[in-house]
Amino acid sequence: MRRLVAGARSLAWPALLVLKVNEASPGRPLPSPAAPLAAPPATVLYFRLPMLPSPPEPLLGAGFVRELEVLQRRLEIRARSGASGEHLARRRGGAAEFKEHRAYTPGDDMRRIDWAAYARTGEPVLKVFRAEEDVIARIVCDASVSLDFGEPTKLDAARRLAAAIGYMTLARSERAQLFVAGDGITREHPPARGRAGLAALLRALDGVRAAGGTHLAKAVDAVVRQSARPGLLCVLSDFFDPGPVTAALGRAAQAGHDVAVVQVVAAEELAPGLEGDLTLEDAETGALVDVTLDAAALEAYAARFAGLCDALRAFARRHGATYVRARSDEPLEGAVRRFVSRSVD
Numbered sequence: 001m002r003r004l005v006a007g008a009r010s011l012a013w014p015a016l017l018v019l020k021v022n023e024a025s026p027g028r029p030l031p032s033p034a035a036p037l038a039a040p041p042a043t044v045l046y047f048r049l050p051m052l053p054s055p056p057e058p059l060l061g062a063g064f065v066r067e068l069e070v071l072q073r074r075l076e077i078r079a080r081s082g083a084s085g086e087h088l089a090r091r092r093g094g095a096a097e098f099k100e101h102r103a104y105t106p107g108d109d110m111r112r113i114d115w116a117a118y119a120r121t122g123e124p125v126l127k128v129f130r131a132e133e134d135v136i137a138r139i140v141c142d143a144s145v146s147l148d149f150g151e152p153t154k155l156d157a158a159r160r161l162a163a164a165i166g167y168m169t170l171a172r173s174e175r176a177q178l179f180v181a182g183d184g185i186t187r188e189h190p191p192a193r194g195r196a197g198l199a200a201l202l203r204a205l206d207g208v209r210a211a212g213g214t215h216l217a218k219a220v221d222a223v224v225r226q227s228a229r230p231g232l233l234c235v236l237s238d239f240f241d242p243g244p245v246t247a248a249l250g251r252a253a254q255a256g257h258d259v260a261v262v263q264v265v266a267a268e269e270l271a272p273g274l275e276g277d278l279t280l281e282d283a284e285t286g287a288l289v290d291v292t293l294d295a296a297a298l299e300a301y302a303a304r305f306a307g308l309c310d311a312l313r314a315f316a317r318r319h320g321a322t323y324v325r326a327r328s329d330e331p332l333e334g335a336v337r338r339f340v341s342r343s344v345d
Contacts (some may be wrong), residue, residue: 019318059163072168076233078258101125106196137169137176142237144214150266150328157328158236166201169327181219213284217244230256246315259321267329316344
């Protein structure tokens with residue numbers, strides 16, 4: 001019986017996701033069948049051959065950046081002031097009420113400097129309008145072991161999508177902050193502002209590695225709790241355990257945050273292509289389960305996986321949130337376009 005690593009923690013088979021083949025580990029032999037098994041039919045297995053690692057793909061290639069420069073002009077953040085319900089959405093164009101001046105910081109768009117005020121005081125300041133109040137995108141990236149799968153991996157895709165969302169935010173002279181989620185927030189990076197902050201954001205994303213399990217709801221609650229003002233709250237994950245995290249995101253939406261759910265999946269999770277008698281190991285908990293994969297089991301798995309995606313889609317519609325599903329093996333430009341258009345996939 002082959003032993004494989006599975007990615008879903010809480011979705012009991014037939015919704016456990018088969019991820020990759022492992023050899024039996026010392027001290028943990030594979031279970032022996034009670035009777036000899038007939039030779040199984042030919043099975044398609046997904047595994048990694050020992051080979052030299054290929055050079056990492058840049059988070060933002062030149063072509064991707066050109067696309068983002070166009071898309072950032074259409075990006076709208078629809079946060080609300082918690083107490084008053086006043087919309088803080090910021091969008092280029094249109095008149096807005098002047099509120100105050102803010103000191104210029106490196107990375108701000110110099111076109112927004114109030115040159116008349118500069119002539120009077122000698123200090124560069126920016127005009128802040130009521131519809132432009134300190135908008136921030138908080139990006140929560142799930143870095144649990146279940147994302148370390150696929151070619152490219154789901155984590156690679158999540159990192160690139162996070163970089164794209166951060167780029168569009170910073171290109172608008174707004175702020176972006178990265179949170180890495182494990183058992184709560186495992187890393188919190190300082191907010192970056194303007195184009196000058198892009199290098200720091202990309203360095204932070206380059207350092208994200210998959211490790212351990214995750215308590216995504218705990219991370220979301222912590223981000224909301226420490227947020228002085230609502231803004232864009234974008235969570236990137238495979239969302240294998242959607243109940244707790246969607247409850248936390250619902251609380252964030254009620255607090256005025258503009259919630260975006262970006263689900264990253266691998267091709268093998270959509271169509272596992274496996275059959276026969278297998279032992280599955282949960283990638284995050286190490287729990288083992290013996291299964292027999294036949295046509296009926298795979299059909300039940302497909303229905304359970306579709307139900308997971310439908311639940312995320314229904315959450316987005318209910319809370320006015322954005323839901324985007326992205327495949328790690330496909331170009332991500334399409335997912336970014338859907339994100340900007342505020343689709344519910």
